[in-house]
Amino acid sequence: MLSILVPVYNYNVFPLVLELKKQADSLGIEYEILVQDDVSQEFISENSQINSLENCSFSINVENLGRGKNINVLCAKSRYNCVLIMEADALPENESYLKNYIEILSKSNHDVIFGGVKYPENIPSKEKLLRWKYGINREIKSLDHRLKHQYDFVFTWNLLLKKEILLQFPFPEFINEYGYEDFIFIENLRFNSVPVTHIENCLIHHNSETSIDFINKSERAVKNLHDLIHFNKIASKKIRLSSLYAILKKLYLTRIIKAIYGRTKKRILTNLTSENPNLYLLDFYKLGYYCNLKK
Numbered sequence: 001m002l003s004i005l006v007p008v009y010n011y012n013v014f015p016l017v018l019e020l021k022k023q024a025d026s027l028g029i030e031y032e033i034l035v036q037d038d039v040s041q042e043f044i045s046e047n048s049q050i051n052s053l054e055n056c057s058f059s060i061n062v063e064n065l066g067r068g069k070n071i072n073v074l075c076a077k078s079r080y081n082c083v084l085i086m087e088a089d090a091l092p093e094n095e096s097y098l099k100n101y102i103e104i105l106s107k108s109n110h111d112v113i114f115g116g117v118k119y120p121e122n123i124p125s126k127e128k129l130l131r132w133k134y135g136i137n138r139e140i141k142s143l144d145h146r147l148k149h150q151y152d153f154v155f156t157w158n159l160l161l162k163k164e165i166l167l168q169f170p171f172p173e174f175i176n177e178y179g180y181e182d183f184i185f186i187e188n189l190r191f192n193s194v195p196v197t198h199i200e201n202c203l204i205h206h207n208s209e210t211s212i213d214f215i216n217k218s219e220r221a222v223k224n225l226h227d228l229i230h231f232n233k234i235a236s237k238k239i240r241l242s243s244l245y246a247i248l249k250k251l252y253l254t255r256i257i258k259a260i261y262g263r264t265k266k267r268i269l270t271n272l273t274s275e276n277p278n279l280y281l282l283d284f285y286k287l288g289y290y291c292n293l294k295k
Contacts (some may be wrong), residue, residue: 001030002102003078003163007070008035008088012043016091017050023098024055031055034074039064068171068181071156075166083166087157090203093118100201101160111194112161114154115201116143130211130277137279139205146198151190156182158203165194172233179221180228187238211273215285222286226293245290254291261288 004020006013017033024031033056037047040060050058065073075083082105092098097115104113119135141153156171169188175181189196209217222241228234229242236242248254265288268281 001080002032002082002084002098003075003080004031004033004084004086005071005074005078006033006035006086006088007038007067007074008040008047009038009067010040010042011088012046013088014046014049016086016088017053017056019092020086020098021053021056023092023095027099027102029102030080032057032079034077035059036061036070036074038066038070066173066176066181068175068185069173072166072170072173075163075170078163081163083161083163085157085159085161087155087203087205089207090117090157090205093202093204097201097203100199104197104199105160110160110197111165112159112189113197113199114146115158115160115199115203116141116146117155117158118202118204120204120206124208126275127210127212127273128208129275130272130282131207131209131214133277134214134279134282135205135207143198143200150196150198151186154186154196156185158201165189169194174233175224175228177220177224177227178217179224180234183239184234211277215269215272215282218282218286219289222289223293226290241286241290244287245294248291254294257288258291261285261291 002024006016013035017035020033024033033050035047035050035056035058037044037058037060044060047058050056061070071085084101101113101115104110117139119132119140123129124132139155146153169185169192171181172184175184225234225239225242229236236246245254248257261284265285268285271278271281272285
């Protein structure tokens with residue numbers, strides 16, 4: 001009935017698998033939990049314990065595939081007609097997480113269902129504050145808000161969909177670097193009019209990235225966006241950052257942005273790694289970084 005797909009990289013996913021297995025066993029459904037490691041250096045022994053659990057498996061890729069291709073491979077391995085894509089560093093909000101999905105599947109026919117995301121209420125330590133604040137302010141959206149914007153604010157995890165949909169519209173495998181494989185996947189659903197159903201069935205995202213790590217990942221994502229646009233894989237008008245750059249270019253303002261970015265970069269980074277990071281400064285940092293890439 002249900003195949004749960006968990007791509008993992010350098011994270012102990014064993015507690016998540018135990019929770020999902022407990023919930024699935026209590027429902028008495030046919031299920032499997034497939035965990036696939038993308039050539040990690042950490043937590044191999046912890047995650048290898050998954051193979052001792054019934055209906056669960058842990059495997060390691062022979063080469064780094066990237067998140068999108070890793071999910072595609074997991075889908076090809078799966079046995080059941082519904083697949084649930086998880087995030088390794090997330091946990092269900094409550095003990096009825098899988099039950100909620102099974103109930104909605106039994107009542108009506110849905111192609112894709114997104115359950116939403118939350119973040120822990122406890123404020124993390126200063127060195128991890130930026131990622132948490134970004135998640136709280138930019139990623140959490142109410143169910144009403146998500147219902148008004150069917151394809152926006154959808155993550156490619158906590159995503160339940162028919163296996164045939166994922167096989168027909170797989171994740172893009174030309175993306176080898178971090179960022180935007182989820183955007184392209186969701187845009188493909190939008191273009192092909194595949195409906196996304198929104199429900200309140202959240203995963204709690206326990207992201208433990210430091211502010212420095214999050215800034216570095218943001219830079220990699222901006223660089224990847226630049227390259228994808230350059231090779232015509234994404235239309236620049238589809239992305240807010242590149243659309244804003246296009247406007248600034250028409251107004252001959254990109255050099256000014258680059259100059260301000262160069263003079264303020266250190267001060268911006270000081271703020272972003274402080275105990276009160278400003279998300280608008282993060283937006284400007286990414287814009288300045290993008291302008292610098294456009295030689």
